[in-house]
Amino acid sequence: MAGGKGANLGELVRNGLPVPRGFVVTTHAYDQVAQGHTGRAYFEQVELPDDLRQAVLDAYAELGAGPVAVRSSATAEDLPGAAFAGQQDTYLNVVGAEALLDAVRRCWGSLWTDRAVAYRARLGIDDVSIAVVVQSMVEADTAGVMFTANPVSGDRTQLVIDASSGLGEAVVSGLVTPDHYVVDAEGGVEFTAGRREVVIRGKAGGGVTREAGVTGERLPDAVVEELAELGRRVAGHFGRPQDIEWAWAGGRVYLLQARPMTALPPPPVGRLNPIRRRLATVLVEYVPVRPYPIDMSTWLPYGPAGLMGKVTGAFGLHSAFEGFLREEDGVVYALVPPEPRPTIRVLAAPFRVAAKARRYDPARWTEDPRFLDYLAAVRRLAARDLAAMPWEELVRVPRQTFALVAPVADLRVDYLPRTGLALLRLLVTVKLLRRGALFGGLLFGAVTRTSEANEALVRLAELARRTGALDADPPSAEFQAAFQEFMTEYGHRETASPILVTPPTWADDPETVRGLIRMLAAEPHQRKETDDALERLLDHPLLRHPRRRARMRRWVAATRAGIAFREDSHFYFTMPQPILRRSLVELGRRLCDKGVLDQPEDVFHLRLEELESFQDTAADRARLREVARARAVKREELAGTRLIDPAAVFPAVQGGDALITGSPASGGITTGPVKVIREPAEFGKLESGDVLVCPYTNPSWTPLFQRAAAVVVDSGGAASHAAIVAREYGIPAVMGTGTGTSVLEDGRLVTVNGDAGTVTEAA
Structure with missing residues (x-):
């Protein structure tokens, strides 16, 4: 009735705060005059009904009939994230009864100015009314x-x-x-x-x-x-x-x-200790976009991040992957690196690690009956027809996907210890041999599902080039069959994040894959020559004895098997993600049919428990619609703010004449033009020889490395997936620059030094 501004002033008065005396011309009065009319011209000339006119003048007289301030108070102003600052009119030092009535009319009319209508349209607000606040004028010093x-x-x-x-x-x-x-x-x-x-x-x-x-x-x-x-x-x-x-x-x-306050940046996290900063580099890469409420109540707590929380908890370390996202009005506004807490169980961790390392070999993890049962269960759920399910059955599918992935934590707990010990053993060995620079190069070489996907993409690109499939409409039957086979096998790959369900997968957004194929088909594929770090290590004088050489080969093979386990377990454990996403979008489609949502993806603004408790009544439909709308407005408000200040995670390092600096991740020096790729939809922009500059990477980005001259990434570190793959392709990589995508622009000729972690202007 009083609008956002009027309601807030009422709260201030009720709490004894110093507010000038005043009154409110309510939204009911506006609706009585509007009678369905819109447009500024109508309100500026409309006559107020006698009873309303007299009520306004009586209230004015009670204020002393002196100078007043007349302020618009729209109903939508109380939506989280909708500031409405300056969208409707305010009139100061209004003197006299007729001037007051005219100011009230003009406030009503200001609801329909071009700027106010456009503002509401951008926020998706289509149901609005307006009150008018009249206050005694304060002639301020x-x-x-x-x-x-x-x-x-x-x-x-x-x-x-x-x-x-x-x-x-x-x-x-x-x-x-x-x-x-x-x-x-x-x-x-x-x-x-x-x-x-x-x-x-x-x-x-x-x-x-x-x-x-x-x-x-x-x-x-x-x-x-x-x-x-x-x-x-x-x-x-x-x-x-x-x-x-x-x-x-x-x-x-x-x-x-x-x-x-709107568009308020998240609170500064202060100085991060080494552990929190290390965690932050991982989390920033995993959360490149703002999570939706549906993410927070589904895949985030139950998917890979939740599973890693269980893994670290099993070895006595709590809060490593929980509670790092903060919400306001149901929308995530900040990422705060957690502070892991050791428990008494951490004392037994070395013994647990040793026992599991002896028993569970990552090279044989796909033979584990638990993994085979998991695969069979995922395929059964994927084969079900979601569109044919009644609501009561469909709304249970999300938790069925959670139940599928829950046992995965046990596999990680069992197989990661030998992976970790193999990595530690190899690192210590090369350090003692004074060959530490070779460590990164020793990590790649195993065949993984990611490398297989990349090779399959190359074959698709060669087929497309040979058959002209990308220019044909429709493409050849041979290409279509090969494309469908690829999507069946690899379509569940994420485009943005493995821990969020809302970004589309390759199957949800096949144009991303076509962009990769188009890029790879631009010229015949020539795999870059890479340095054989293992052969260089075996040239060490202390490794000339055959048995020592054989032992070193076994240790490297064990380390690579562990790396492959980390990579491939990620590949398989994200298989339920597209099933979950499709079930949520199908729920959203049905809510569209009921008039609750405007489009199926608006379901992302809701939480799973809200969908589960939904009753198909007029009141519940209205409630859910209002919740989704308010969160959409709040999300729009935060669109320009970061979840965390990159400088807190990736502090600037003095690099002489460097444009940007970061962590050295893959050695070498190369020069090329910058190409900024901010999202998968832009994959097709990359040309051979470009310096790829991007905000984050994940396995679905790695085909780009086959064309890039170098990689520069805002987030991530030397142990991230992108760094490992860059070393495999033999291209320089600089990670954790924090500001690369904002400082560098397309076409700028730069030199990337992967040994020093710098990007400089090319001479």
Whole structure:
């Protein structure tokens, strides 16, 4: 009834905060006048019904019939993430009954300006009304805006106050460079003087005037202290950071309005210790896009991340992969690297690791009956017709996929110990032999499902080039059959993240695969020559004896088998992911049919438990629609903010004349033009010899390495999948640059030094 602004002011009054007296012309009054009409012109000339006109004038008289501020208060302003700042009109220093009624009409009409209509359309808001707030005018000596969190850094312990002479409109509308105060949690104040270019003041007969700015004194310390105390009270009451307009007049502070801060960056994580930073490099690569609520309630806790949490927990380390994503209004807003906690079980971990390493050989893991049972169960579930299931059966499919992958944690617990010990043994050995630089090159060589997928893509590309399939419509039957066979085997590969269900798989987005084929078909495939690290190691004087050489070959083979287990277990354990995604999209399609959602993928804004508890009633349909809409608006608000500051995870390193620096991941130096690829849909842009610059990688990106001259990645480290594959293809790689995709641009000629971890301007 009061709209977002009016409702918030009512809360402030109810809690005894200093708000100017006023009243609200409710949304009911607007609806009574609108009678289904839209458009600004209608409202600016419409006559108010007699009873409404008299009610407004009576309330005005009770205020003293003096100057007032008239502010629009749309109903959608209380949606999380919908600031509506400046979208509807405000009129200051309104004097007289007729001027007041005219201001109310113009506020109503401002709901239908082009900018307001376009703003609502962008946020998907189609049901809106408007109230009007009328407040006694405060002729401020100084006024401005206060944020109860730092809008730049996201620090929730700081308040930021902007102030200038006269009415706060000069600050709100950006007409002045205001005085700037940053107040910390202990009350310390950092002050930066503004220029106060313009002063806005009320005129005697109504309206406002602009005057040339004058140098003013900074706010008294007591006023800054009072503002900070009031700001914290308001934020505490609403339970979230607030954007507050305030005024100081006649020695008193007034709060003129308060609304939630929007587009607020996540809080700074501070200095990360080595363990948290190491975890962060993994998590940032695994969460390259903002998870949806359905991710948070499905694949994130039950898929690979949840399984790794169980694995680390089995060896006495808790909280390594849990609780690292923070939500607000049901939407993820921050990634906070967790702090792993050892438990008493960690004391027994060495004995468990040793026992399992003796018993479970990663080279034979696919013979394990548990794995074979898992594969059979996945194939049975994949063969079911989701579209033919009744709702009650379909809504159970997600948890059936969770049940499938639950035993996978046991396989990881059993087979990873020998993998880890093999890696440690090889690393220690090459270090003792003073051949540590060869370690990375020794890790590749095993045949994996990823390498098989890449080779299959090359064969598809050669077939496409030979038959002209990419230019034919339709492609040849031979190509179509080969393409379908490829998708049947590899279509469950993720495009963005293995721990999120919402990004499409290759099967969901076959155009991604066609882009890869198009890129690979551009010229005949020539596999890059790679350095045989094993033969170089075996040339060591201490390894000339046949038995020592044989032992070293066994150790390298065991290490590669462990690497293959890590790679292939990931390949197989993500097989239920597309089944889960299809079941969720099918649920979304049915909710579209019921008018709950506008498109099937809007189901991603809901949580699984909300789908499971859904009752097909008018009230439940409306409730679910409102929940999805509010979260969509919140997600849109956060679209421009990062989950975590890259500098906290990948601190800048001084690199002389380097454009960017990162972790050396694959040796060599090469020069080529930059090609920034931000998402799988852009795979086809890469040309042979380009320097691939991307925000993240995963196995589905590795076919690009067959054409790239070098790889530069915002996230990841030397042990990441991308680094290993880059070494296999013999191309330089620099990982964890943090800012590569924002600093480098297409076509720029750069030199990538994979040994030093630098990217410089080509000479």
